[in-house]
Structures are given as structure tokens and as C-alpha cells.
Amino acid sequence: MSDILAGGRTGPPLAYAIVNTAVRFSPLLLLALGWEFLGLTGLVSQQMLPGLGEIADAFSSMLFGGELLYNTARSISRAAAGLGGAVVVGVLLGLLMAQFRPVRLLFNPIVQIFYPMPKSALIPVVMIWLGLGDSSKILLIFLGCLLPVVVGTYNGARGVNPFLLWSAASLGASRVDVLREVVLRAAMPDILNGCRTALAFSFILMVSSEFVIATDGVGFMISSLGDGGQYPAMFAAIFFVAGIGFAADRLYAMFARRALRWREA
């Protein structure tokens, strides 16, 4: 549908963009209408499917009451700490594994064993290790995000065109230069892909760990609203978290596209 519009482009660019976006996202509007209609028919109870107006009201009172932003900030700060650590350690470890055989032999079996493990299973482990506070969730997110970054970096660094390395060496680059200026840069597309997976994992683990063990954070907020029967607020908080996860991914994709501008022909 949007393709057809793109072909018959007539109006000024801005109006075109607005119409295009409206057409593209009109199914969401349909879905919202269906939601409201289902509520009106009374086939589904108000509890199970609160009206969108109610949800919006609950959202604005949570937003202006400050609790939503506070809990979100708590969650995001934990996710950022875990993810940030995982990216730094993961890139370093992946590069070292790709470059040095002893490092590779030491860590490859560990990666092979732990990579397929569903990371949410670590929730009780970090609870045993560090209790219910921030540190246990940060560790969980760190461990869960580490391996996608390691594997992405490793594959990228191993796949570097050897002629690029030779070129750099013949232009006078030292081994360290080659690692930093060529291997790291050439592996960047794979590294960024690994980090994108890690970003998604960080949100999943952030919300899951807060469902299961927490005293604050959006996940905790959602489950306590649910337990308290405040369903419109619960729906609002869920949509809010989902929206943040979506926005984080979009922002990241924009950043990655900028960083990889050189690939576009």
C-alpha cells in the first residue's frame, strides 16, 4: 500500500510524509477501535479489557505522580549498567579470543556451554549470590548480555579480510595498531549486531528480574499494580515499557546506521 503511494508521489514532501505515515500506521488505529468496540459490547469484562480512555487517564496520573518516571529510571539505570559492562568486557574478550589462540582455547568451551543457556534461569542464581538489591539485577543483565557481544565481536574479528590486515602492516602499522584501527573497525558491523541482541536481552532480563525479585522498577510496578487489581494502570505501565523498549531499539538502529554509513553505496 505504502509502495503504491510512493510511486504516485504528487503532493509536497511533508504532507506526503504525513499521509504516508498515517496510512502505514492505520492498522494500529483499527486495532484500537476493535479494542474499544469489544469493551462496549460487554462480551469481555471491563476488568479484563479496560477502555483506552481509562488507560490514558491512569497513565497521566502515574506520569504526573512521578512514580512511573522514578521506577523507569531505576530500571533503566540497572539495565544500562549491566549492558554497558557487557559491551566493554564482551568486545575486549571477543577481540582477544579472535587474535590469541590461548585466549580462544580457554574461553571457547565456556562460551559454547553457556551461550545456549536461557539466561533467565540465572535469576535465582544471582539472587543466591547477591540478594534482592540492585547488584543482583545488574549482574544478571551483565551475564545475559555478555555472550551475544562476545560472539558477535569474535565472528566479526575472525572474518576480517586478511588483505586489509596486510595492507595496514605494509603501510607501517604495528600489531596493536592493526588490532585497534583495522580489526576493531572491520568487525564493527558484527559487533553492533551483537550489541543489538544484547540490548533486547537487557530489556527482557530487566523486566523479568523485576517481576520475580524486586522492590522497585517498572517490572515491579507492573506486577504490584496487577496484584492490586489496578488494571488500567497496569496496562498503561506495560504499554509504556514496551514503548521504551521499542524506542531504545529504534534509537540504536539509527546510531548503528550512522556508525556504518561507509557501507552504503
Add this chain to the structure above:
Amino acid sequence: MSVTHLSASPRSRAHTASGISVRGVSHTYGARTAGGMLALDGIDLEIADGEFHCLLGPSGCGKSTLLYLIGGFIPVQAGVIATSAGPVTSPGPDRSIVFQNFALFPWKTVKDNVLYGLKKAGFNAAEREQRARHYIDMVHLTGFENAYPSQLSGGMQQRAAIARTLAVDPGILLMDEPFGALDAQTRRVMQEELRAIWRDSRKTVVFVTHDVQEAVFLADRISIMSARPGRIQHVIDVDLPKDRGEEILENREFIRLSEQIWRLVREQAVAATRGAH
């Protein structure tokens, strides 16, 4: 064909041109005791200071391997390779290389690619700017300084790679079928430009190719190599004028040499096909 002159080169930090001496070099891929593949067998070759030397042979004759050994990219297993700086043990900016697949850094613009080697060579900022501009202009890429390699045609990428290599002013220029991926017209233009650049800069050039005409057009001397295991079968002097342009293609000597060399190469290729069965 207008080629800007290298004598305008800003400041001389040139690696002095040097001859290359290859003595008794053999190379085996894979296990060296059994089951390995003997790629080069007892290569002896003296390349003079400032000579344009072509290594010519059928594919799989080990000519690229020999070039990589001279470049120091793969370790010498048997024999000695030396330049005036001593035996070759590792890659270095005195022996810069242009690869068939260009090997430009795809995340750097044309200019940043050229600047990379200059930075490594320790030129100061002003010199780097000046040299980069000079060599980009020399390969006719002025106006494309800020383009990424993926935005350029194959011919333009190869010219950028040549500019990057020439900018560090290596005494020895190694070229691994640098024009192999280009279309026929671009190839001809690039050959003429390379010959002109060489004439003005007097570098030692080792040029790998499997194209007989290309070798005769470019070289002072041609080594014809046999297929697996690679050996040097003939070394032929090319007695043609220093200045070579389009007109050389009709030169009697050029045609005679091309035919003679083509026959020798064909013998190698036929022998290789027989040997394989």
C-alpha cells in the same frame, strides 16, 4: 594522458629504491612433511634497483605467493629474500603493496585511506595534507576525497589504493594483479598511468599478472613462471622505448615479444593441464 609529476612531491622522505634479491626460495602450503602443496620450488631472481619487473604465469603458478614472500606477509620457509635494508622478515612501508581486491579500508574515505599510511610514516599534519592532495590529484580522484570506497567504481577504488600506496613513497612497489578486476578500457588507462608514474618516480616495481600484453607493455624484464610447483622458466628483457603509449601496441618489437612470450606461457599452461591428469 596527463599525469602530474611526482617531482612536485612535497618533501622527500622517500625510502630509497632498492633492488631485490631472491635466492633459493621454496614454499610449501599445508603440512611440510607429507601431503603439503609445493607452491614455489628453488626460485632465484635478481631484480635491479629501479627496475619494472613482471612475474607472469598461469594461475596457480605461485606468482602471488612469491610476491607475498617479498612483501614479508608470509614467512620465508627456505632460502633468502633480501633488499638493501637486509633480509625480509616482516611487512614494512619500504615495500608497499597494491592488492587485486584493492583492500581499501571501507570505513575510511578516500582521503582518510591515503592519510592512514602517511600518519604511520610520521609525516606532520601539513605534510600529510599536502601529500594526500598531491597523490589523490595524481590518480585523478580530486573531488572524490570524501567518498567512501563503496561509492566508487572498481577503477576509482584501484586508483585510490594506488594513491595510498604511492603516498608513503615506498622504495619498492609490489602489485598483485592490481588491474585484474577492471574492465578492458579502464585497465589500459591504468597501465599507461602506472608506467608514467613509474618513469617519473624510478621505484622498483614487482608486478604480478597473467596477462601477456600487460606484462610486455609495462615491464623492463619479465619472469615467466611454470605451473605448480612454481619455477622461473625464462627471464626476458623487454627492449622497448621508455615512453610507452597507445602507439606501442603497433610496434613490431612489441608484437614479436608478445607472441614469443605468449607461446612460452602457453607451453606452461599445456604442461600444467597434462600434469594434472
Add this chain to the structure above:
Amino acid sequence: MMNMAQARPIAPNSPSQKQKLPAPRRGLHLSPHMVDVAVQVAVVAALAGIWEFGARFGALNPFLLPPLSVVLGRIWEDLIAGTVPVDLGLTLYRALLGFAIGAVIGIPAGILMARSNVVRWFLDPLVSIGFPMPKIAFLPIFILWFDIYDTSKIIMVAFSCFFPIVAATYAGCSSLDKWPIWSARSFGAGERELLWEVYLPMAMPQILTGLQVALPVGMITTIVTEMLMGGRGVGGAMIMAGRFADSVGVFAGIVQIIILGFVVVKSVEMIRRRILIWHPESRR
């Protein structure tokens, strides 16, 4: 040719001339490969040893990391008591059933998105918004709608698995090379034959990749649902152990999950190789 090469061994090179720059890749030599395998097996054995003896002799706190033998002993007891097969079986059943539902809906939806403008118009925004969202956040909604038993768990897993599958199928089916399609048409293939004999096989690598992304996501989700809602299943057993500070129980769970994850992922890789035997990727 090769015989000649073998007959004339080259003088051995000096060991000092080791070059670290990677040469263009050549085929695997058997002996260094076997050395690699041996070293890596040794690494695993050493880690198990450090775990066991470190915990046993006080270098590691045995509450934080109970000795491996104790953990394995617990698994053995539970195996005999019959709880291990039930918990593992339930977790695997929920993960696989949810995954299968996600695939059965997701693959046709992805194909239809590529083939029909209306379906694409409707699903494209939903998929492009849903794909990057943390789906697990919707778990309380499914609990609200379907209660805390198997239904909500399985629907949650299916919901999580659906997005990577539909996105990969759509991407795979909409970027097909036109030459095989044109040649099939020129042999007189109809739309139905094209679908089964050209579109699907060509999109298969990407569809399988989507499935390979979805299955671990499904297992992560299964375990979280079990932890949150309690009841049987490895996730439920582990969180119970955690709440009662039974660290042996927690590590018994982790060991089971590691094995389960490993077996599932490796089996899927094997299945992929079987299905894509025609594909260049299988010749690596």
C-alpha cells in the same frame, strides 16, 4: 603433481620465524585441530575441578557455589524421585508447544505479508513495532486473561516466538532472487507449485534463522513464566529453591537448564544442516 610435491620435502624452516598475521585461510589440518579439541576438553575438566575442589576446600563459599558433586548428587536424587523428568518435561513441553504455535502462525503470516498487499498493510506496522518490544512485559496481561496455568504460559511463549519468526519469514520471502522464479515460470509452474517448490526452499535459510532466534527466546520466556507463576517446571523449582535459600537446588536447576539449552540448540543446528543440505552454507 601432488606425489611430486611429497617426494621432495622442503628443508624445515627455522622455528623463530613465526608469523602471526593470518594467511589466507587454507583447509584444516587434522593434528592442530585435535590439539585444539584436547586443550578445550582439558579446560572444561579443569573448570569442573576448580568448581568441585574450590568449593570443597573452602576457597569458594559452598553456599554461593556448592561443590559440583553435591549438585550432581541432588540431580541424581531428584531423578530417582521422579521430579527431574517431570520438571524438565513440562518446561520443554511449554517451550516447544509455544514455539510451534508461534511458528504455525508466524510462517504463513510472513509468507502472506510478502505475497499480499492487504496483509502487508495490516501486519507490517504491528510486526515492526512488536518485534523490538520486550514481549515479556505483557505477561501480566496474559495472566489476567488466561489465569496462571499452562494456557497463559504457552500463549506468552507463542507470542514471544511469533515476532522473530514472522519478521524473518517476511524478510526471506520478499528478497528472493528472481532468476529461479523466472525459470520455474518458464517451465510452466503455477502459483501453488511456485510457493512450495521455489519460494519456500529459497526463503528456507532465513526462515530457519528466525526459528533459531525464536526457540531460545521461547525457552527464556518459559522459564520466566514458570518463575513468576510457580508450579512445576524447572523455572518454578529453581525459584522455590532460591526463596528457601537452597543453593544446591538452584545449581541443580542451572545444570539441568544448561544441558537442556545445549541439547535443544545443537539439535536445531543439526536439523538446519539436514534441511539445507543443498545450500552452500552446508559445505563449510
